[in-house]
Amino acid sequence: xxxxxxINNKGGFTLLExxxxxxxxxxxxxxxLGLTQRNILVNDRLxxxxxxxxxxxxxxxxxxxxxxxxxxxxKGDFPPPxxxxxxxxxxxxxxxxxxxxxxxxxxxxxxxENELITLTSFLQDGPR
Numbered sequence: 001x002x003x004x005x006x007i008n009n010k011g012g013f014t015l016l017e018x019x020x021x022x023x024x025x026x027x028x029x030x031x032x033l034g035l036t037q038r039n040i041l042v043n044d045r046l047x048x049x050x051x052x053x054x055x056x057x058x059x060x061x062x063x064x065x066x067x068x069x070x071x072x073x074x075k076g077d078f079p080p081p082x083x084x085x086x087x088x089x090x091x092x093x094x095x096x097x098x099x100x101x102x103x104x105x106x107x108x109x110x111x112x113e114n115e116l117i118t119l120t121s122f123l124q125d126g127p128r
Contacts, residue, residue, distance in 0.1 A: 052106040052117040
């Protein structure tokens with residue numbers, strides 16, 4: 001009996017099985033981190049689009065209520081805390097006499113990415 005070796009079969013995991021399981025978990029975690037980063041970028045872009053939309057609606061309301069009257073083309077920047085956004089207004093005539101078209105664009109971020117929101121409205125010329 002002294003020369004015999006007992007093999008213990010308790011059903012544990014081998015080192016290879018543990019390493020494969022860790023590799024699978026690490027691949028899944030890396031994928032999850034990538035998705036989280038992408039989610040943060042998309043969320044930031046959506047927040048910027050929402051803010052630009054609200055700013056465009058505010059500026060269009062000023063124009064429609066006669067606060068902003070002026071030239072055929074106007075440009076400007078929004079005051080803080082929205083200093084990263086600028087606006088551009090283009091007035092143009094329409095086939096209907098006495099009605100003008102107003103295109104208001106709110107621009108932010110990189111020009112190459114074409115980050116802008118455009119609202120179009122129609123107003124009657126002359127006194128209201």
